[in-house]
Amino acid sequence: MxxxxxxxxxxxxxxxxxxxxxxxxxxxxxxxxxxxxxxxxxxxxxxxxxxxxxxxxxxxxxxxxxxxxxxxxxxxxxxxxxxxxxxxxxxxxxxxxxxxxxxxxxxxxxxxxxxxxxxxxxxxxxxxxxxxxxxxxxxxxxxxxARPGPAPAGPFRVTPTRPIDEIRAEAIQARPPAEEGEFLESDLVDLETLDPRVKLDIRYAGDDNFLGVPVYTSARAFLQRPAAEALKRAQAKLGERGFGLLIHDGYRPWYVTKVFREATPPKYHGFVADPARGSRHNRGCAVDLSLYDLETGKPVDMPTGYDDFSRCAFSDYPGVTRAQAANRAALREALEAEGFLHIPNEWWHFDYKDWKRYPIQNAAFEDL
Structure with a gap:
């Protein structure tokens, strides 16, 4: 909400x-x-x-x-x-x-x-x-x-409903939902090739994520070519202000979306996509990211950590410091200027405007 x-x-x-x-x-x-x-x-x-x-x-x-x-x-x-x-x-x-x-x-x-x-x-x-x-x-x-409350300390965690290996095995055997209509041909671009200032911090390839276990098989990130080119333009503008883009996630195979949903307790289902409908990440048109300081190489201060399931992570949540508000606004302004759309409950998540034109995909990173 x-x-x-x-x-x-x-x-x-x-x-x-x-x-x-x-x-x-x-x-x-x-x-x-x-x-x-x-x-x-x-x-x-x-x-x-x-x-x-x-x-x-x-x-x-x-x-x-x-x-x-x-x-x-x-x-x-x-x-x-x-x-x-x-x-x-x-x-x-x-x-x-x-x-x-x-x-x-x-x-x-x-x-x-x-x-x-x-x-x-x-x-x-x-x-x-x-x-x-x-x-x-x-x-x-x-x-x-009253005093402004601090952002949640450390990564947000949920206890998986079942062992991840068990859920992953089932998800890999499942099939994405059937879609009707005409779609553009997929052309996923490796984000590491965009600009040397774009850095990867792929949380799902390690245990620093909301499930506390690795889900991806490798630390890579992809977007459909128009979205990747828009991201490159955003980096160029942010670079003039001393910021670099820090990528947490991009294209996500459909089976991973199913893993997230099955592993997440029902009360948090509003924060994870429904595999029956697919995710914009599955279409290669969603990116999760933050900013880092080009001079120090350190992430800038944001309202919460990545994948926080509290209202503190809402894109317009007002209970933040001035520095956090400014950094959040800088990220949002740069991406929206290049055709990305923010979502209300995650300050780090942006969808490319043409996401509906691409199909749900399930290819593993190694097959791209």
Missing amino acids: RPRRVAAILMTTAVAGLLAIAPLARASDVLVDRPGSHALGDATLTVAAAGDLVDLRVVEADGRESLGFDLRAPGSRWLVLGSPSGEVWASGGADVFGWRREADGLYRAIEIIDAGGRPTRRLPDAFFDRLPAAVKANWAEAQAT
Whole structure:
């Protein structure tokens, strides 16, 4: 779930014992302190407990889901405020998240900093003033003690559902889904041949990945030729700023997608592709990557490590440092300028614009 388009929403921590929805500060505002559906102009705001999260979403009159966001444990107290302004503010616990609607109709994360340039999570006065009086004291106290939380330390790990060797043997024997239609002929390019500044850090060839075991048979990365050439242009522009591209993954044989899905616990299936539909990695049109400093050779500071399954990895997650936000933006701007599309829940993942024109593939690296 992730923020996209919506009439502005504010989630805050409500005081323990708040049993009823307080009087609205403005006629167009909507306050919610428990699961349910509520009219928000022509849209519908729905808050529901979903497993170990609270799911907030807004569905427009035409059926489009314009906002989706997770809110920690459903047992915690929270409050939702819907407003007609061009900003979205959300909170779970003492954390504050903000987005602003831009010219393209999409929301972008608002970086919250104090006068000294330090990241903060203070709610703007314009929004704080709208809260019911009974909530303000507790909210102010929570904000006074709030501190930006650090990104998860070390690589994210899940415990595979079964032994990887067993899953891999089954996946290799399986067959990709049948596809209909006409596709372009595959022309996969080895990314090591693009530019000496493009470096490989193929996590699935070792044990520094979310499964903790090697899955690939060799540390290589490929993309369809148009995508590879676009990546080369992005590197040229980033090189002028002192950055090099650090590639974690590119083309992925279909059987590996099946391994990931079978090995991942169901509660994390939203972060791994469904082999029944295939992955854009399987088409050679998706790349996972970061940046490194050309002068030092060291990776730059990003909001999380690679393959983190938390909301801290969302491409617009606002609870990051200024350096992390700047580095994430530099990567995204360079790739989007060359025809790559970001996805909302992984800052490192980009799809090439023509991915639909290529077929799902299952060739091992050694056969390319």
